[in-house]
Amino acid sequence: MSDFAQTLITAIAIGSLYALIALGYTMVYGILKFINFAHSDIVVLGAWGSYSLSVRILPALGYGLNEVPPVWVALMILLLAMIFCGAIGFTIERLAYRPLRRAPRLNVLITAIGVSLLLQNVGQLSFVFGASPQDMPPLLSDRALATFSFGEGESARQLVIGMVDVVIFATATSLMLIMQYLVFHTQLGVAMRAVSFNTDTAALMGIPVDRVVSFTFVLGSMLAAAAGFLIVMKYPSISQPAHTIWVLLGLKAFVAAVIGGIGNVRGAVLGGFVIAFVEQFGAFYVSSNYRDVYVFTLLILILLVKPSGLLGSTLREKV
């Protein structure tokens, strides 16, 4: 029982992270119909940005790198990292993707791979982030928020609800609710959905398409930055920017977006949680050898049974 609950908690925390990243993939796809392969590198920027900001801001404010600062410091670093990545996302769209707005979709796709490689390798330069893992100074106390004991004597086991897991879930949920409000209850959201539905008609109706696209990139990048920040809260040892672990993370979030129905905002969140559950429970109950296999098998099954994803609507061909 405690093991089931423990796995559940991990799955929820990891699912929140996948969902945050998947949102970025799905929003860009929804509007521009292309897959932004550089999105996982924005997560990396969020993670490493949080690290770089922390090691500079903490001493400047008079806190040691090993003591936990007040909550507002963590919030400030999260906000700064989000602004930083939002700016980077804006720049990437402006310089790399906008000139290709009328080009075949394949060109943009290949450009996205180029941007991804550029970000990875620039990040590895010694005066940027460097090519070795670093340790994130603790911004949150890693104490257990609640501990429950199950069983007696020798086989007594604990269910530990960690502070960090709760923070991840809470932050991700509030960001996703803000997102939901923005997309479905504001004028900007209406514009986004209109551009997503038909770019040309939206433009004819007087919607500033370029501005809406920019905004989508900024929003997606900010969510990715938040995911990067939360990842280093949970896993303080940060891998170097070109490490395959980041590619795999981006790939899984992308799978989450596809499983949920790419282009569908709620689907991305659902997909994120679904693959985290499959991954964690598969690893616990079956075998940890095939952790990634479960995720990609599920992808194949979904593509066979419901190619448009769990919440995806059937494809409408534009005439």
Add this chain to the structure above:
Amino acid sequence: MISLNREFLQRTGIVAMLITGLSLTISGCQNGGSDEILIGHYGSLTGSQATFGISTDNGIKMAIEELNAAGGINGRKVKLVTYDDKGEAREASTAVTRLVTKDGVVAVIGEVASGLSLAAAPICQEGGVPMISPSSTNPKVTKVGDMIFRVCFIDPFQGKVCAKFAREHESLKASKAAIVTDQGSPYSVGLEEEFEKSFVAFGGTVVSKQTYQAGDQDYSAQLTSIRAAEPDVIFVPGYYTEVASMILQARKLGMTQPFVGADGWDSAKLGEIAGDAINGCFYSNHYSQEDPSPKIQDFIAKYKAKHNETPDALAALGHDSAMILFDAMKKAGTLEGAAIAAELAKTKDFDGITGKISIDAERNAVKSAVMLEMKNGVPKYVATIQPGE
């Protein structure tokens, strides 16, 4: 059309000339002075095993400085060419190909990780360049061919040492063990097999076997499974970055069992990342920094003066592999690969920092191992285990 073609030819001609000129300059730089002997080193200077490569490189450089100060090899100075392989097999092959074919090194030292040594060894073997791995413990490494040597013990011994220690040491006395393996690493997989075999032979049982991949960040699924199996000890034959994160996460899950590991743990980073969580965990290693022998203490003092940190076993093994190589080069009297390899194979009772080194018929070193215990973030000496035991 003709004029276009001519223009095209002219342009290609200029580009070709530029490229040739450039490559001549580059190769001119790399060959160095003609009286210097070039030795190659490939190691992970960056990446998640960065301390392995950096320590080894420091050790080799110290040996070269000592050698050159004492007059070099028959009057000729030795120069080191080091390439970073970032801890990736593909990069290791590229680096060694460059060392062997382009730089024309006399011998190659590297790698620490067995998987990377295995990737590069065939290139040295085919190129006829002797390669000495300072610290790859997987038995397959030297089986690649007669040009490949090592100056450390191998995993059938190390796995047995760890199993015996886990089973018999008074603070462990484990009867149930769990094992977590890095499934992409020949080092980890090889050690896991040897440990399990020995642990069962000594009367213990393995209650849970889990795997991870290098670079993984989350181990909760594996650890929760292990927690359910209630082992007395958890054996993790992995590299320090992942091991440190895993132990941190285990402690957060309320698991108090001691972890046992092998020489892949040996890095100052292990204690830095894991902090107090790793206290009371053990690992096997090639030498102990607390060994009072004057040779070791002298080495530590010199290393500390230069790098301002205590040398780990990889620095000592890097130093030893260079020293053994120089010894063989002096004896061979020529820089021919086969002659040096023949002398390396004859090495007997060489007095190294990490003990007396004799190369056996399989081109492995026969040496004792030490067990260390992590206390307040630093490894402390616990026991020495001889090869015969």
